[in-house]
Amino acid sequence: MSVLSKPEVPSWIPARETELIQDSEYLDLEVVDISSLIADPLTTSTAARDTIDRAFRSLQETGFVILTGHGFSSEALGRQFDLGNMFLEVSEEVKHQYHAKIWEEGSWAGYKPLGFYNRKNGARDTIESHDFYPYTVVNELQPPVSWPYLDEIRSFYKVNLGDASKSSTFKPSYVCSKPTLFYCAQYCQLSREDLGFPQIEYFSFWQLHHRACEKADEIQTRDLFRAVKYHPPSEEDRLRSEQLWLPPHTDRGSITFLYSQPVAGLQVFMNHSWKYVRYYPGGIIVNLGDAMDFTTGGLLKAALHRVYEPPADQRHLPRLGLFYFATMLPDIPMQPLEPLTARARPPVEGTFDEFEGKIPTAHEWQIKRAKSTGRPADGVLFAKRFPKQDSAVYSKT
Numbered sequence: 001m002s003v004l005s006k007p008e009v010p011s012w013i014p015a016r017e018t019e020l021i022q023d024s025e026y027l028d029l030e031v032v033d034i035s036s037l038i039a040d041p042l043t044t045s046t047a048a049r050d051t052i053d054r055a056f057r058s059l060q061e062t063g064f065v066i067l068t069g070h071g072f073s074s075e076a077l078g079r080q081f082d083l084g085n086m087f088l089e090v091s092e093e094v095k096h097q098y099h100a101k102i103w104e105e106g107s108w109a110g111y112k113p114l115g116f117y118n119r120k121n122g123a124r125d126t127i128e129s130h131d132f133y134p135y136t137v138v139n140e141l142q143p144p145v146s147w148p149y150l151d152e153i154r155s156f157y158k159v160n161l162g163d164a165s166k167s168s169t170f171k172p173s174y175v176c177s178k179p180t181l182f183y184c185a186q187y188c189q190l191s192r193e194d195l196g197f198p199q200i201e202y203f204s205f206w207q208l209h210h211r212a213c214e215k216a217d218e219i220q221t222r223d224l225f226r227a228v229k230y231h232p233p234s235e236e237d238r239l240r241s242e243q244l245w246l247p248p249h250t251d252r253g254s255i256t257f258l259y260s261q262p263v264a265g266l267q268v269f270m271n272h273s274w275k276y277v278r279y280y281p282g283g284i285i286v287n288l289g290d291a292m293d294f295t296t297g298g299l300l301k302a303a304l305h306r307v308y309e310p311p312a313d314q315r316h317l318p319r320l321g322l323f324y325f326a327t328m329l330p331d332i333p334m335q336p337l338e339p340l341t342a343r344a345r346p347p348v349e350g351t352f353d354e355f356e357g358k359i360p361t362a363h364e365w366q367i368k369r370a371k372s373t374g375r376p377a378d379g380v381l382f383a384k385r386f387p388k389q390d391s392a393v394y395s396k397t
Contacts, residue, residue, distance in 0.1 A: 006148045010089075012081040012320060017262045017279055020311035027268050027275035030058035031283070035069030059288055062270055063303025064277070066260075067284040074282055077259055080156055083149055084227030084322050087130040094143050100131060103375070106367035108224055109136045114231070117374025120247070123240035125374065129228035153225070208254075208295065208328045222253070222327040222366055230265070230307065230319035238309065245319070246307035248393055249382065251289035252369045253327035253362075258285040263319040264311060269304040272392045276308075290369075291328045291362050297336035297344020304386065304393070330363030350384035 032055045037048060058065040092113075100110035108131040117125040137154055139147050230245050245265055258266075266277040266285070277285065293302035309315055334352075336344035352360060354368060372378040386393050 009082045009086050009149070012078070012085040014081075015262050015314060015317050018264050018311045018314050020313050021264060021276055025276050026278050027062070027270055029062060029064050029066050029268075029277065029285075030054050031066040031068060031280065032058075033069035034067050035071070059286075059300055062268060063301045064268060064285065064287045066280050067286055068280070068282065070284055072282065072284075076156075077282065079152065080259070080322055081261070081320060083146075083152060084130070085229070085320055086149070087143075087146060087227055088128060088229045088320075090143055090145055094145075095128075098141075098143055102373065103371055106370035108226070108370065109133050109141070118376065119237075119241055119374075120244070121240040121242075123237040124233065126231040126233045126237065127228060127246065128231070129226050132225045134223060134225075156225075208332050222330065222363065224253075224323075224325040224327070226321075226323040226325065228321045228323065230321075232316055232318065243309040244306060245309055247382075248304060248306040248386070250293075250302040250304055250385075251287065251325065252291070252366050253289040253325045254291040255326045256287050256289060257324040257326070258287070259322040260285050261319070261321060263314050263317055265307045265309065265319060267306050267308050269306075269393060272390060274306070274308065274392070274395070274397065289325075290365065291332070291334065294334035294347065294365075295328070295332070295337055295340075297340045297346075299340060299343060308397075327366065328362040330361060330366075332362045333359050334362060334365050335359045348385045348387075351381070353384070354381075 032051055034051065036045075037051060040048075055065045095111040095113055098110040100112050101107045102112060102116075108129075110131065112127075112129045112131070114128045115125050117127070119125050132153065136142070137150050139150065142150060233241065233245075248269065260280040260283045262279045262281075264276055264279070267274045268277055287303040287305065288300055290302050292300050307319075310317070310319065352358070355364065360368065369378070369381075372381065388394060
């Protein structure tokens with residue numbers, strides 16, 4: 001079914017950029033054009049090495065990098081924001097029917113409603129989201145209003161991989177493994193010793209994210225696609241939450257892709273202070289998560305970030321975001337790969353206390369953190385990993 005023959009979806013109109021954040025309040029992240037790598041993923045040219053080196057250094061230093069030249073048109077990205085907003089505009093009754101079992105099962109599939117999280121000082125949680133695992137993009141698991149558009153959601157996964165024009169069949173295993181496989185393998189395969197990261201076989205990273213058996217990937221993957229909307233809080237809740245729309249955290253998985261949008265708020269913790277991330281029109285903001293940190297022994301760092309309230313000229317606006325969370329296979333242990341053990345730093349003491357001295361697998365870590373999200377246990381774990389001796393982590397600004 002073509003877009004023209006489907007019921008019309010209201011357009012999501014992007015906000016105007018803020019004019020109230022000073023340059024000194026931004027962290028200027030490395031912007032990398034990956035168009036040449038997509039055209040020839042196995043190239044070892046000098047230009048490719050330079051691209052990889054710049055991306056790799058940025059990931060080592062900040063846990064973030066900005067990707068351009070990824071093949072998305074502004075129209076294609078705009079359409080996905082329209083569809084993401086459509087999912088979040090259904091009635092509360094419908095959302096309840098497709099409620100995600102986050103605390104019960106550690107599953108994000110479905111809706112996370114407003115008011116779900118426990119917030120500081122009793123502030124109301126004003127974030128709602130809708131999540132897909134690739135194998136849940138089917139009619140029986142989605143609200144009827146979305147059925148005419150699920151093929152576009154599937155295609156969006158494929159376009160992420162730069163191969164949408166070559167395949168008309170949705171293959172969850174291919175979709176879920178390729179983003180992480182491509183970027184991780186490229187960063188590590190082409191990196192040099194002078195970056196402090198030894199050569200690792202391409203296949204080693206392939207094995208972290210992909211099965212030889214396609215059906216196994218389809219069943220087991222925990223990759224996640226999310227549409228999320230931050231609603232402006234009341235003045236009372238704004239003060240109770242100390243202007244935080246989302247507290248400091250790291251992502252649970254391997255790599256996160258955030259499709260840049262203009263409402264400010266995303267901040268990165270760098271050099272003992274919080275800095276805003278700029279709006280990069282058409283760019284993909286990439287950050288690393290816990291699984292990458294654990295399996296590289298901290299050589300690639302999980303990025304500590306939060307969402308602080310937008311400045312006054314945007315504070316009244318809802319903030320719509322689109323994310324792709326790439327994960328490692330469920331049985332991968334959260335410990336350094338063999339070639340990295342000599343240089344690895346151990347996790348902060350207490351990180352794995354809840355696993356009774358065992359090293360958790362990627363699946364166990366994901367489930368444990370999902371079940372504790374927005375609960376006191378999440379704060380306890382965060383305090384262990386980021387001790388308060390660096391009080392700036394806990395500062396309001």
